[in-house]
Amino acid sequence: MRNTALVAECRDIALMAKQPRYIFITGGVVSSLGKGLASAALGALLQARGxxxxxxxxxxxxNVDPGTMSPYQHGEVYVTDDGAETDLDLGHYERFTGVSAAQSxxxxxxxxxxEIIAKERRxxxxxxxxxVIPHVTNEIKDFVLSDAGDVDFVLCEVGGTVGDIEGLPFFEALRQLGQELPRGQCCFLHVTLLPYxxxxxxxxxxxxxHSVKELRSIGIQPDILLCRSEREIPEGERRKIARFCNVRESSVIxxxxxxxxxxVPLAYHDEGLDREVLNHFxxxxxxxxxxxxxxxxxxxxSNPDGEVKIAVVGKYTVLPDAYKSITEALVHGGFANQVKVKILWVExxxxxxxxxxDVLKGANGILVPGGFGERGTEGKIKAVQYAREKKIPYFGICLGMQMAVIEAARNLAGMDAASSSEFGEEGENVVGLMTEWTKGNERVERTKTADLGGTMRLGAYPAILSESSLVAKAYGTxxxxxxxxxxxxxxxxYRDRLEATDLHFSGLSPDGVLPEIVEIPTHIHPWFVGVxxxxxxxxxxxxxxxxxxxxIGAxxxxxxLV
Structure with missing residues (x-):
């Protein structure tokens, strides 16, 4: 019997050596507790240990993906290198770990x-x-286990909260994985709320x-509880949670x-989150x-050298999560310049x-982000004009670049009717619908009547920069x-007419067909770039x-100078 047990134990160890360990992150009580941030922070802490x-x-x-969802419903859509339109939490994952996410x-x-219906039809x-069982749950399990690569840990976050009807198949799939994976190869981390x-x-x-009780009724016993709170958790309350939720006291984080x-990574490390996860394994x-x-x-x-104010002129500014990656990238630019960035949200x-x-006075920089539709575009064009004329650093992203081009066409090139076909066919459309482009070795074609979901130019594409340009100096390539x-x-x-106004096309697609970057030379404007x-x-x-x-440096x- 001892030999049999030893063989089984050795087999489990061998399996674990070949496969990653899995950490399943769930949430309870209310949404917006920070499961995505907790997942990203834990990933960063595990990386910090090698x-x-x-x-x-x-x-x-x-929804098949968040690509067609309103930013008011879902926040921003995060895009991966391989062209997947994904949840904004994947942005947290990438920012904290540096690991590029993918469609998978x-x-x-x-x-x-x-996918299931397509298989059934075939x-x-x-x-x-x-x-639902086994076909839906099997599909979920296949997704969790597939294409993991050569990693030590796979962290899987489940959206929503325990008890949501739509989440039940996911919780059931994870329950099954908890039994099917080799012993000691998975950990359930549950994020809850302790209100004061x-x-x-x-x-x-x-x-x-109650949240843990709901989770246990599904068949999942959490191994670690991450308890979100505004105040320190007294030892007595920590013991009470451990006792009633059937976890170790050290596992109440x-x-x-x-x-x-x-x-957050430093705070969670000080509380012992990564240590407790590793102890579990x-x-x-x-x-x-x-x-x-x-x-x-x-x-x-904690100790910035100063503060700069950046006005973000958008159409979804009542929900900052619609511009989550822009917010964080501005903060990162502040890190690089040792300053605090204060964002002024401008509708x-x-x-x-x-x-x-009246609105932009006092801003040290103006950024116009991406967006869809005509609403607010005339205001964005006014913001571009103000930044150009007042010599305030300007950064236009996606639609923000297009607005910079239209502003230059109208106010510098004498094209009073300059516009975009996105806003109608009237006028002189210096911006138009792309009907075909190259991705890798394939030609991609689209029509105006095509489905909205997944039909844009999505994912990573190369560009060639002018050698003497501002952007080439910034990139160093x-x-x-x-x-x-x-x-x-x-x-x-319209390139020649626009470049005659000193709005230079400093970045193009490798075939020279698609403008990727415009800029005004630094001897005319301190920093004016649209991408x-x-x-x-x-x-x-x-x-x-x-x-x-x-x-941010500009x-x-x-x-x-102010």
Whole structure:
């Protein structure tokens, strides 16, 4: 019997050596507790100990992807190098770990059902009745386990909260994986809320108890609880949670509100989150965590050399999550220049009743982000004109570049009717719908009547920069690759007329057909750049994007002139 047990144990160890360990992150009580941030921070802490990680997101909603969802519903759409439109939490994952996400790292109920129905129509199920169990749960498990690569840990976050009807198939799939994976190869981390009732002067553990009870009723016993709270958790409450939720007291981890998301890895490390995870997996003597990068970031946050004000002129400014990656990239640019960045959110439609001077005065830099539709575009054009004429650093991203081109066409090139075909066919459309382009070795074609979902120019594409340009100096190279998400493009046929106004086309697609970057030379304007791609998607706190670094640097110089 002993030999049999030893053989089984050796077999399990061998299996574990060949396969990654899995950490499943779930949430309870309420949404917006920071599961995505907790997943990203934990991934960063495991990396700091020398482990390789991969992070994934399971979204229970029925959309195939968030590409067609309103930013008011879902926040920004995060785009990967391979062209996937994904949940914004994947941006957290990339920013904290530097590991590029892919199509295989985000899945939704809609995508799962689309694949299952396609298989059923082909007859892949050989006449079987297609059901949630096993067909839907098997599809989820295949996604979780597939294409993990050579990593030590795979962290999978489940969107929503335990108890949501749409999340049940995902929780069931994870329950099954907990039994099917080799013993000791998975960990369940549950994020909950400990509210403080000021009138009673007490912190309440009951919501956490009920959340864990709901999770256990599904068949999942959490191994670690990350308890979000505004106040320190008393030892008595910690013991109570451990007792009633059936976890070790050391596994009740306190997650206090932080002054910045970039201090969270250090805070969670101090609370022992990574240590407790590794203990769960039987790794009792892990490598020491090298947190020097995060400590340097915290130092910059605590002791900036100054502050700059950046006006972001958009159409979704009432929900800052619609511009989450831009917000963070601006902060990263501040890190690179040792300054604090204060963002002034400006609704583009405000310029219909207010003058730019009244709204933008005091801004050290102006950024116009991407967007869709005509609403607010005239306000954005006014913001571009104000930045150009007042010599304020300007950064236009995607639609923000197109607005810069239209502004120059109208006010400098004498094309009073300059516009975009996105806003109608009237006028002189210097920006138009792309109908075909090259991706790799293939030609991609689109029509105006095509489906909206997944039909844009998506993912990473190369560009060639002019050698003497501002952007080439910022990048330190003339060959770049950046992520795109757009359906309309500046018409190259207008290049000569626009460059006569000193708005130079300093970046083009390798075939010279698609304008990627426009800029005004620095002897005319201190910093004026528009890009068709989304550089914010590749910025990291420990590796700020060069264009955001340059933009904030120019804003710092501008602030010194005031």
């Amino acid at each position: 482990y390789k990680v991969r992070l994934r997101k399971l979204d229970p909603y029925l 790292d985000n899945i939704t109920t809609g995508r799962i059902y689309s 007859g892949d199920y050989l006449g079987a009745t297609v059901q 009732i000021a009138a009673a002067g007490e912190m309440k553990t009951k919501p956490t108890q 306190q997650g206090l509100d932080a002054k910045s998301i970039y201090t 039987g790794i009792l003597a892990p490598p020491k965590a090298d947190l020097g990068t995060w400590q340097a970031i915290e130092e910059t946050l 583009a439609e405000d310029f219909e009743t207010k003058e730019p001077e 003339t060959e770049i690759s950046e992520r795109h998400r757009h359906r309309y493009e500046v018409n190259i046929d 068709q791609f989304h550089p914010e998607l590749k910025s990291r706190p420990f590796d700020p994007h060069p264009l955001f670094k340059g933009f 804003a710092v110089e501008q602030s010194r």
